[in-house]
Amino acid sequence: MTDHPLGKWLNMRMDRAPELQPVSVQELQDWQFDRLRQTMFQAVRNCPFYHERLAGVQTGAVHTPADLEHIPFTTADDLRSGPENFLCASQDEVARAVTLASSGSSGPPKRLFFTAGDLERTIEFFQYGMSPMIKKDENILAILPDSRPGGVGSLFSESISLIGGETILPVNPSYISTLLNLLLDTHASCILGPAIQIHALARMLESKGITINHVRSVLLCWDVLPQASMQTISRVFDCEIFSHWGMTETCLGGGVDCCGGSGMHLREPDFFLEIINPATGKQVPDGHKGEIVISTISRRAMPLIRYRTGDVGCIMPGQCSCGLPLRRLGAVEGRLDDGIILPGGSRMDLNEFNNIILAQKDILDFTVEYQPDELALSFKLDVLPGSRPTPEVKQMLMEYHKIKQACDNHNLNISTRLAKQDGTIHSGFGKRSITVKPPKASV
Ligand SMILES: [Zn+2]
Known part of the structure; x- marks a missing residue:
């Protein structure tokens, strides 16, 4: 039994009466594979x-996840090398094109295209996914980019207005003092945004000794969720913490918790998700971590078949206690390419x-920033005004077993220095990553 709004949404997407109990997990999967074959x-x-790419492949014989393993992958490089070759609709039907610069490489950017219908389905997912977090006449502080038509901020605002709420979109996500004032002035009952901004907001509230009780839920999205930040946010706001996973390739929305910490219910009417071992390309069982691969099943402008996202996550085993048949993604812990290998061979990720x-x-x-030829790992710290925690942070880093080993046995040099000290932070709307400096000779 479920009365979760996502159950109603799933029924509507499957052309069933909204009030019916949702289909079983197996019925949902069969329906998805029917859409996938189409x-x-x-x-x-x-x-x-x-x-x-699919010439000679028997796409009509794909009925189960195991059958899908015979279908070749699509990669980010495929997208970069000719995004227009993915267009399934005419240019006239494209309502929005998104260009994504490649982080850390000088290669061509990825481009993704969406029809008005593709964007509509995202608004619908946001609307039903957000329903447990916000009520009519409430405000939500949404730290999201792009308030232009078709941009994520704009789509999100539309979905919230369908619930009857109001979205406040800050212009600059790096001005934490301004975010704090907005939060206090608007009495927002929900905050949504990347973990780093909400973490900074929580730290600033705590340092000023301000206690607020109007925030009922926090939704963390668009980047990895550090455990340390989750603890701070949960302590300061003392409310339910939800998570969302998504990327431009999923048409922004991808999966959302049905209640705090439940695991993110996937947007199954719009894509089928697999987890693979990135080394072998084979699917891994539920509960095992691997690379997230998506196949779109409703995308009109630009379908993606077995697209390797580079994000690392796992499917949570079993069905959610809420009764929805939508599978759940556990916390997304990072990307395959956001780690560095320290001298001595240990891998550290962001x-x-x-x-x-x-x-x-x-x-x-x-x-x-990591400079392998100089064996130098340097950190710039954005801190609360008036604080100087560089020695403490350096000590915490040096005590971490992998770093200690690399320093003691392989001459790794750690440096920490203060950067922003005025209540602003370095991060903007983009995903955070480790910078690796090329060897000096090749600069
Ligand atoms: Zn659930």
């Missing part, structure tokens, strides 16, 4: 890329640095 049929017929550094009470944000 998508592949259309893609082979209309997209130059898939016409070639979230490990997050969990060490963000646990320090004066830190709002930080950047990390």
Whole structure:
């Protein structure tokens, strides 16, 4: 039994009466594979890329996840090398094109295209997914980019207005003092945004000794969720913490918790998600971590078949206690390409640095830069005004086993220095990452 709004949404998307109990997990999967076969049929017929990539592949024989393993992957490089080759609709039907610069490489950007219908389905997912978090006449502070028509901020505002709420979109996500004033002035009952901004907001509230009781829920999205930040946010706001996962390739919305910490119910009427071992390309069982791969099943402008997202996550085993048949994604812990190999061979990813550094009470944000030829790992710290925690942070880093080993045995050099100290942070709307400096000779 479920009365969750996403159950109503799922029924409507499956052309069933909204008030019916949702279908079973197996019925949902069968329906998805029916849509997936249709998508592949259309893609082979209309997209130059898939016409070639899926030539000779029996797409009509794909009925189960195991069958899907015979279908070749699509990669980010495929998207970069010719985004127009993925178009399944005419240019006239494209309502929005999004260009994504490649982080850390000088390669061509990815471009993604959406029809008005593709965007409508995202608004609908946001509307039903957000319903447990916000009520009519309430305000939501949404730290989201792009308030232009078709942009994520604009789509999100539309979905909230369908619930009867009001969205406040801050212009600059790096001005934490301004975010704080907006939060206090608008009495927002929900805050949505990347974990780093909400973390900084919580740290600033705490440092000023301000207690607020109007925030009923926080939704963390668009980037990895550091455990250290989750603890701070949960303590300061003392409310339910929800998570969302999504990327431009999923048409922004991807999965959302039905209640705090439940695991993110996937947007199954719009894509089928697999988790694979990135080394072998084979699917892994539920509960095992791997690379997230998506196949769109409703996308009109630009279908993606077995697209390797580069994000790391896992499907939570079993069905949610809310009764929805939508599978759940566990916390997305990072990207395959956001790690560095320290001298001595240990791998460190951004979230490990997050969990060490963000646990320090004066830190709002930080950047990390690695220079392998100089064996130098440097950190710039954005801190609460008036604080100077550089020695403490350096010590915390040096005590972490992997870093200690690299320093003691392989001469790794750690430096920490203060950066922003005026209540602003380095991070904007983009995803945070580790910067790796190329060897000096090749600069
Ligand atoms: Zn649930």
